[in-house]
Amino acid sequence: MISRFKLVFGALAILVPVIASNPAFAVNPDEMLSNPVLEERAREISKELRCLVCQNQSIDDSDAELARDLRVLVRERLVAGDDNEEVIDYIVARYGDYVLLNPPLKPETYILWASPAVLVVLALLAVFAFYRRKQREGSPASASLSKDEQDRLDELLGTSNDDGKS
């Protein structure tokens, strides 16, 4: 008999990844544009814009009232003939670079963008330095035992050359 715990746990183990891999989009049918090309562009733009109320969701994902208003605004601008960049600039003019989920490359963000590369270089240098030093010093771990050491080891282990290995 399967215990209730196992049953629940098993169900969760199956359901959780399924649910987690299908993020529910917050876009309501009444917001959508009838033109599928424009709607697709609207979705693309919405995924780049941060919801200012929840802050770690895009407006495409968020159920917040403001996110909804911004989604509608994005669609309005598209229908009015703006290209994607103009729509994003329109929102950035009101809410700043902060609304962009991808921070733009500019002097204030050089450190942010450069840091991964700098860290990789530093890490490689550290690894390089580590191996160089190990090589220079000789590695005690991999060097073979001297004759005296081998004899002492055999004596301690109570083994001698007669059981196969020398």
Next chain:
Amino acid sequence: MRFSIAVIPLVLFAALAGVFLLNIDKDASVVPSVLIDKPAPEFSLPPLPGRDKGLSRADLTKGEVSVLNVFASWCVPCRAEHPLIKRLSREADVPVYGLNYKEKDPEDGVKWLAELGDPYTAVGMDLSGRTGIDFGVYGVPETFIIDGTGQIRYKHVGPVTVEVLEKVLLPKIAELKG
């Protein structure tokens, strides 16, 4: 050589601790406004039901410092800050305008002001929230200080507290009035 390597984690820790110390008082949920020192956006809002005067950009460019307070009847912190907006209106001696943000029912704002008192020189009703977006509003209440030429000079996000009123808003207004 060995000593200098041993010191690296300590230095990194000290640097990190320093960064945290410098930022400990900052509220991460407050998004810096890009509109500071920029002209207030163009807008023209209808009055509350039963009143004749709405609110437009022209009200903010009359040559005197003014305050624009974004409020809504459904917003609980707005209720909390309301007595302080009244105090601001009394003590600052500048017009305090209200932007009634996204009411479900146009009457809600009127009822709210009838219940709590109306400190506003004029109120504009922003049912769609579009003017709010033009002002970069992302959470009510928000309070803007605008100079006589219509430039936004300061923005406070969240409810005004006694401390904010006395230490930030009133001095800022006094400074702008010169």
